[in-house]
Amino acid sequence: MKRQQIIEILFRTMKDNIVSQDITITEESNLLGDSSPLDSMGLVNFLVDVESVFQEEGYETQLTSEKAMSKRQSPFRSISTLADFIEEQIIEIDENGK
Amino acid sequence: MENKKTIIITGTRKGIGRYLSEFYLKKGFNVIGCSRRDTDLKDEHYEHFCLDVSDEKLVKKMIFSVSKRYKKIDYLINNAGIASMNHSLLTPLSSVEKMFKTNVFGTFIFCRETAKIMTKNNFGRIVNFSTVGVPFRLEGEAIYTASKAAVEMLTKVLAKEFAFKNITVNAVGPTPAKTDLIRNIPESKINKLLERQAINALSTNEDITNVIEFFINDKSSMVTGQTIYLGGIS
Numbered sequence: 001m002k003r004q005q006i007i008e009i010l011f012r013t014m015k016d017n018i019v020s021q022d023i024t025i026t027e028e029s030n031l032l033g034d035s036s037p038l039d040s041m042g043l044v045n046f047l048v049d050v051e052s053v054f055q056e057e058g059y060e061t062q063l064t065s066e067k068a069m070s071k072r073q074s075p076f077r078s079i080s081t082l083a084d085f086i087e088e089q090i091i092e093i094d095e096n097g098k
Numbered sequence: 099m100e101n102k103k104t105i106i107i108t109g110t111r112k113g114i115g116r117y118l119s120e121f122y123l124k125k126g127f128n129v130i131g132c133s134r135r136d137t138d139l140k141d142e143h144y145e146h147f148c149l150d151v152s153d154e155k156l157v158k159k160m161i162f163s164v165s166k167r168y169k170k171i172d173y174l175i176n177n178a179g180i181a182s183m184n185h186s187l188l189t190p191l192s193s194v195e196k197m198f199k200t201n202v203f204g205t206f207i208f209c210r211e212t213a214k215i216m217t218k219n220n221f222g223r224i225v226n227f228s229t230v231g232v233p234f235r236l237e238g239e240a241i242y243t244a245s246k247a248a249v250e251m252l253t254k255v256l257a258k259e260f261a262f263k264n265i266t267v268n269a270v271g272p273t274p275a276k277t278d279l280i281r282n283i284p285e286s287k288i289n290k291l292l293e294r295q296a297i298n299a300l301s302t303n304e305d306i307t308n309v310i311e312f313f314i315n316d317k318s319s320m321v322t323g324q325t326i327y328l329g330g331i332s
Contacts, residue, residue: 041262045217048214048217051214052214052218055162060158
């Protein structure tokens with residue numbers, strides 16, 4: 001899956017998870033902290049939805065993996081960093097032929 | 099198919115899991131079961147998965163397949179469990195690992211994956227299995243009771259974490275029941291245990307089902323994070 005497709009899925013899922021539709025979502029939109037349009041439970045919902053949308057598309061993503069949790073910089077900082085992390089994962093899954 | 103209730107029950111090949119499968123099939127539910135080995139239970143509304151409940155990948159695959167086919171999951175009964183009675187001085191670490199894998203990790207993985215689907219429907223009922231061995235602090239069952247104490251705490255915390263989506267999480271703690279779990283325990287030991295209960299009797303499948311029925315009832319939306327023990331133990 002191309003990075004642009006990943007970004008589009010993340011935008012779409014993000015829009016489904018925020019109350020105010022006036023907020024413009026960009027690749028740099030924060031997922032964590034006060035400037036994030038998501039509260040802590042919103043982020044949990046968003047990540048669960050992202051996993052399930054990719055699953056629907058035939059890809060497995062391990063957003064709750066130890067790898068994600070132990071990264072020095074959280075992959076959940078922004079849409080862009082999350083897309084990077086997902087891109088890495090999808091490549092790994094394809095390499096294993098799964 | 100969409101209007102039928104969908105229930106996942108783990109450990110359905112025999113014992114209470116098998117009983118519950120047949121009970122909910124009779125009630126007109128779609129029943130999805132699993133066990134390590136295959137089952138001879140055949141019903142057009144029963145689907146069986148052969149897996150180890152602690153195998154994260156297979157469980158994820160199973161829940162994804164169930165959600166695709168049935169569109170929703172209403173209830174989860176985490177029944178699969180193993181026990182091994184042994185003095186702790188004689189308990190190998192491999193037994194500890196096995197028991198925690200099935201009883202704790204398996205319960206957790208099923209709760210997590212199923213709740214992900216339940217959140218979409220804003221409804222869910224999860225029932226886990228504990229044991230009276232926990233309040234009895236039962237000697238000779240250090241690891242089994244420790245694993246079930248972990249299940250109880252998991253139940254309490256998940257109840258809080260899942261409440262925002264109207265998912266309740268509770269546990270039933272049966273007294274010894276006539277299942278394989280107590281197959282190797284001497285009768286005198288079981289009788290001694292029963293003497294410690296207010297009601298000195300083994301649990302029956304009906305007793306356990308009654309508590310599960312209470313937990314999963316639509317009217318039990320305010321009941322969560324609780325463990326109900328049978329036999330009058332508190």
